Amino acid sequence: MICDNLTVSPSGRLLFAGQDTVELAKQYGTPLYLMDEDRIRHNCRVYTQAFRKHFGPGARPLYASKANSFKRIYEIMKEEGMGIDVVSSGEIYTALQAGYDLGQAYFHSNNKTDEDIRYSMEHGIGYFVADNVEEIKAIEAEAARRGIRQKVLLRLTPGIDPHTYEAISTGKVDSKFGSAIETGQAEEITVYTLGQPHVELVGFHCHVGSQVFAEDVFERAAVIMLEFIADMEKKHGFVTRQLDLGGGYGVRYVESDPYLDVDTKVGQVAAAAKGACERLGIALPEIHMEPGRSIVADAGLTLYTVGTVKQIPGYKNYVSIDGGMPDNPRFALYKADYTCLPASRMDEPRTFACSVVGRCCESGDIIQEHISLPESVGRGDILAVCTTGAYNYSMASNYNRLPRPPIVMLRGGSESYVAVRRESLEDLCRNDL
Ligand code: LLP
Secondary structure, three states, rough: OOOEEEEOOOOOEEEEEEEEEEHHHHHHOOOEEEEEEEHHHHHHHHHHHHHOOOHHOOOOEEEEEHHHHHHHHHHHHOOOOOOEOOOOHHHHHHHHHOOOHHHOOOOOEOOOOOOHHHHHHHOOOOOOEEHHHHHHHHHHHHHHOOOOOHHHHEEEEEEOOOOOHHHHOOOOOOOOOOEEEOHHHHHHHHHHHOOOOOOOEEEOOOOEEOOOOOHHHHHHHHHHOOOOOHHHHHHOOOOOOOOOOOOOOOOOOOOOOOOOOOOHHHHHHHHHHHHHHHHOOOOEEEEEEEEHHHHHHHHHHEEEEEEEEEOOOOOOOEEEOOOOOOOHHHHHHHHOOEEEOOOOOOOOOEEEEEEEEEOOOOOOOOEEEEEEEOOOOOOOOOEEEOOOOOOOHHOOOOOOHHOOOOOEEHHHHHEEEEEEEOOOEEEEEEOOO
């Protein structure tokens, strides 16, 4: 199995976090997002312990909450001592509703609106990660109006291509994000920011991409950033306190994806960073990273009910499910890989080649192609799509006026509870006048 929270019962049913998925589908209905709370906490602890061990006090992982944002997740992050990365007033509002201390939050995005800046400062945002000079100007103006000094980091592009999907690769020089070191714009924005009376520059940020497996990407990013940091210290006397290396570690969606040991990876980044600091004669800044996917992806599983099974002799077969691109747009957007399992027939051989498709009126509404399911697959079966904890609920839509599924949390091997309720038909018309 692609993750050790997936097992099979003696009667051939898929168990997730030790619980019978067919029973959960019966109890809560489908489509259904399941989240393994114990796994989320485990993933947080792997990061917090690795950071403590390899970087020492002060260093910390921040959960990139764009991966999956709902009230309960911020409560868990608070309990696990995780900082958070937020990208909108919506994520901030959700975190506040969960009682999360916004002083521990870092506000990203390449285009914070004036309203975002006002709202987040009003609620005591800890840090802005400013993308460009215009944002620094807007933050300076709002901070001056409030008579405060606002902490900021600057997002830089280190010029690294991490070889991931094009749409989620962000560290290259021509990216829409950040200021490039190579073009001199990173230094320009640093000097500009240091001249602002109501903005306190505490450090720098970069994010090279997502679903990254390539060797040494983070080590290379750390070294490039530290060289820039040493340069700023030499030229402008600016001592950097925080260096945030972004998120991006890949997770296993299919058997052919490699395992990535976070402790080992963080250890390698720490060794590279410490080595660079020694060589450059600077102190090691507080190191942060922002894992999103690797905190929540393997804690998620989506359950669907199979409807139509269509065979087109000599061509292909389709298995339609009661959800699709509105609850999981990642195949439509990125041709993303997923493992699909016949939750109610795990003991049968899988020899029926098919595509698993959604119920939307659109040919691109595909969950996965080239899947093997049991020959007996048919209406009423439960189908599980694994590793859906990241960028599924957070990217979900109501396309074709389909209500979004609920999120049911699992814990302790037998307990389940609703964290986000299923949208109703009335919810769909809530804002219609
Ligand atoms: N930090 C920043 C500044 C980011 O932009 C991101 C992701 C992260 C951290 C978290 O990266 P992660 O650890 O989750 O890879 N919707 C796409 C992923 C977009 C990632 C955007 N930024 C997908 O479904 O694959």
